[in-house]
Amino acid sequence: MSSVSETCQPANVTIDHRKGPRRRGDALYAAIFEATLDELTEVGYAELKMERVANRARASKGSLYRRWSSRAELVADAVHHTLPGCGEAPDTGSVREDILGGLRGFAKLLNGPSGEAVRGLMAETIRDPDLMEVVRTRFVEPGVNVFLDVLRRGAVRGEVRPSALTTRIASVGPELLRQYFLAHRSPVPDQVLVEIVDEVIMPLIRI
Amino acid sequence: MSSVSETCQPANVTIDHRKGPRRRGDALYAAIFEATLDELTEVGYAELKMERVANRARASKGSLYRRWSSRAELVADAVHHTLPGCGEAPDTGSVREDILGGLRGFAKLLNGPSGEAVRGLMAETIRDPDLMEVVRTRFVEPGVNVFLDVLRRGAVRGEVRPSALTTRIASVGPELLRQYFLAHRSPVPDQVLVEIVDEVIMPLIRI
DNA sequence: GTGCCATCGGAACGCAACGTGCTCTAGCCT
DNA sequence: AGGCTAGAGCACGTTGCGTTCCGATGGCAC
DSSP states (O other), X not given: OTTSOTTSOOTTSOOOTTSSOOOOHHHHHHHHHHHHHHHHHHTXXXXXXXXXXXXXXXXXXXXXXXXXXXXXXXXXXHHHHHSOOSOOOOOOSOHHHHHHHHXXXXXXXXXXXXXXXHHHHHHHTTTOTTHXXXXXXXXXXXXXXXXXXXXXXXXXXXXXXXXXXXXXXXXXXXXXXXXXXXXXXXXXXXXXXHHIIIIIIHHHHOO | OTTSOTTSOOTTSOOOTTSSOOOOHHHXXXXXXXXXXXXXXXXXXXXXXXXXXXXXXXXXXXXXXXXXXXXXXXXXHHHHHHSOOSOOOOOOSOHHHHHHHHHHHHHHHHTSHHHHHHHHHHHHTTTOTTHHHHHIIIIIHHHHHHHHHHHHHXXXXXXXXXXXXXXXXXXXXXXXXXXXXXXXXXXXXXXXXXXXXXXXXXXXXXX
């Protein structure tokens, strides 16, 4: 390594960023979010420590605590800003396929880092009940609207009884899935989704 | 205090139980369980500390860790041994009333210390996924059988379609209730139970 | 009754992560 | 160019965990 030009960074010295390139604003936010998602994926919510995230993002603990007062807020923000929204409902022309497709998309999210986030945030609601509203607003309610749209289209086609077009009925699928997710190890088997659809939702919305 | 008879306990001295009355076996178990339930009720799972339980039970941390390797195991055992079982299903002759009664009993449990325990144990499953099976075995499955019995009686009376006599359908009520409980502050309003029954379960099991 | 010993209560310990405060410095703005 | 905001790194006090040690005790065998 002695032949390395002095314009190159030596490989085995710890860079002290008090005298190194230093990020601010959006670049720093993005780096912290990325580090948070990576930690969430690699070690899970329980082992996600503020210091680990800071080191991974090449940031300081102070920079984290200046923006988020707790691990829960950091994770909620990171997942919210990085992940795609709940997306659009599929539109296959069949209520059963649409609902199954919606649940599969939801399950795919739960089986990734945002599932870890939901698990972790639900756990933190013990210490901070205010988090319940955050979880509902960001992770629960958006999903319900997708299913409500599916039911509306099904009602137009005559597949769904009109009195089934309620928030509560649209929530049944996601809620049963979420409950299964919280009570079992990941990933959620596809067979569970099929059973929820065929055994519960289809009989529930039939004319 | 010099006039106090030596057969009386002085009121304001700290008793060192290295030389005081000392319990063993069942008496000690009972005292620890009682202290755990009291802490669960008064400060909740999040603030339940092993040292607080030990002091409250007039026991030592060592005695606790000799029996349970973690707070979660202690709480699970304490609730399981102290609380009544899920009880019997009501039998009013009406499926709707039976289910509503069953859900009300379940909600009453959730609104007490065993609800705190469920919340806390669900939270701990992040660190110890094995706890999921404990929660399911002790707090979830027993409830389902109650509702399955209700459905069977309803089917005999012709109130329930026979194809609805499945574990999954019997679980819908408890699962929706549990999901609501986890996502909102206690206590669960009775109106929620009524809506679950009238908007979801009754349409689902109709002939 | 007497002695034994598993178990108790109490206290101290090392450990890990939290959240904060301090110093020095880089980057932006005027 | 100079000043000010904000970031990096480090050290600290705090809390709760789970363990270990010590002296004491109460039930049991004899």
